[in-house]
Amino acid sequence: MRHLLIALLCLLPVFAHAGEATDMAADPVLEKRMIGLAENLRCLVCQNESLASSHSGLAEDLRREVREQMQKGLSDQEIIDYLVSRYGDFVLFDPPVKKTTLVLWYGPFILLLVGVGVLIHQLRKRKNLIAETELSAEDAQRAAELLNETADTPNQPKDSQA
Amino acid sequence: MARFILPFVIFMIVAIFLFVGLGLNPHEVPSPLVGKPAPAFSLPQLHEPEKQFSLQDMKGKVWLFNVWASWCTACEYEHPLFMELSRRNLVPLYGMDYKDKREDGMAWLQQHGNPYTLVVSDAEGRVGIDYGVYGVPETYLIDKQGVIQYKHIGVVTEKDLSEKILPLVKELQAK
Numbered sequence: 001m002r003h004l005l006i007a008l009l010c011l012l013p014v015f016a017h018a019g020e021a022t023d024m025a026a027d028p029v030l031e032k033r034m035i036g037l038a039e040n041l042r043c044l045v046c047q048n049e050s051l052a053s054s055h056s057g058l059a060e061d062l063r064r065e066v067r068e069q070m071q072k073g074l075s076d077q078e079i080i081d082y083l084v085s086r087y088g089d090f091v092l093f094d095p096p097v098k099k100t101t102l103v104l105w106y107g108p109f110i111l112l113l114v115g116v117g118v119l120i121h122q123l124r125k126r127k128n129l130i131a132e133t134e135l136s137a138e139d140a141q142r143a144a145e146l147l148n149e150t151a152d153t154p155n156q157p158k159d160s161q162a
Numbered sequence: 163m164a165r166f167i168l169p170f171v172i173f174m175i176v177a178i179f180l181f182v183g184l185g186l187n188p189h190e191v192p193s194p195l196v197g198k199p200a201p202a203f204s205l206p207q208l209h210e211p212e213k214q215f216s217l218q219d220m221k222g223k224v225w226l227f228n229v230w231a232s233w234c235t236a237c238e239y240e241h242p243l244f245m246e247l248s249r250r251n252l253v254p255l256y257g258m259d260y261k262d263k264r265e266d267g268m269a270w271l272q273q274h275g276n277p278y279t280l281v282v283s284d285a286e287g288r289v290g291i292d293y294g295v296y297g298v299p300e301t302y303l304i305d306k307q308g309v310i311q312y313k314h315i316g317v318v319t320e321k322d323l324s325e326k327i328l329p330l331v332k333e334l335q336a337k
Contacts, residue, residue: 044191044296044297045296045297047188047189057261057287058287058295058296061286061287061288061290061291065291085194085195086194086195086291086293087193087194087294088191088192088193088194088294089194090191090192
């Protein structure tokens with residue numbers, strides 16, 4: 001009995017090691033959750049890549065960190081908060097609305113409003129420029145003649161139109 | 163003539179924004195850790211790995227914490243400056259060998275000289291994540307209460323040291 005116990009105790013490190021090695025393939029559900037979260041996080045080394053797709057060493061470390069925190073049972077929001085507290089809002093591809101990000105969030109809409117304003121202003125100005133003018137009897141007759149001419153001979157040479 | 167003024171003004175505004183934007187370094191991301199307590203850690207020392215060094219050991223001191231690695235080529239640029247700093251003995255400089263093999267780190271120090279009072283080894287980069295390290299070298303200035311007062315990303319230049327870091331060190335030491 002005692003020998004068996006000792007033998008079992010000796011086996012403990014083996015289990016401990018197996019626990020450490022629990023990595024990606026071992027838990028596909030967790031891996032999927034990690035990738036889902038990492039897709040919305042920015043890799044700080046190659047800044048236009050997400051944490052999920054980057055191959056930089058730091059991204060690998062951060063994925064490991066996220067994985068481990070998930071294993072510990074932390075929620076997605078808790079993990080995001082952890083990363084933001086260390087790397088700042090910059091890690092988020094979807095930064096929160098606050099004082100420093102107001103221009104980022106609302107700047108484009110302000111520019112759009114300004115653009116629409118300018119467009120309306122310009123269109124109004126144009127409308128005044130091309131205000132309808134009465135056609136004099138002489139002009140009306142000339143226009144009618146020209147229209148008849150072209151209707152009769154569609155393939156008329158250009159010079160006769162003048 | 164007047165109709166050209168507005169487009170010209172808009173053009174100038176866009177041009178100024180672009181010009182300023184060109185001068186910014188996209189890798190200088192403001193650290194949310196400045197003004198906050200430095201994350202606690204306990205790491206093995208590089209030269210004596212059986213001994214641990216922790217943040218607690220530095221309580222009551224103003225010190226510089228430099229993150230470097232033997233694989234980091236940019237670190238070689240700031241290294242002479244740190245050698246000079248350690249000679250002048252103005253502020254204790256501690257190093258963290260980040261994501262590096264112990265023997266590589268020690269060999270690098272042997273070759274280039276060791277300006278650090280003490281170096282810890284963060285072989286797996288876990289403490290690095292706690293400190294928000296993403297580009298080595300990075301340098302932190304930590305005050306007597308253990309609060310990060312300044313973070314420098316990238317190579318520390320002579321100008322950074324004399325105009326920003328050392329005046330801040332003096333100010334903090336006087337407190």
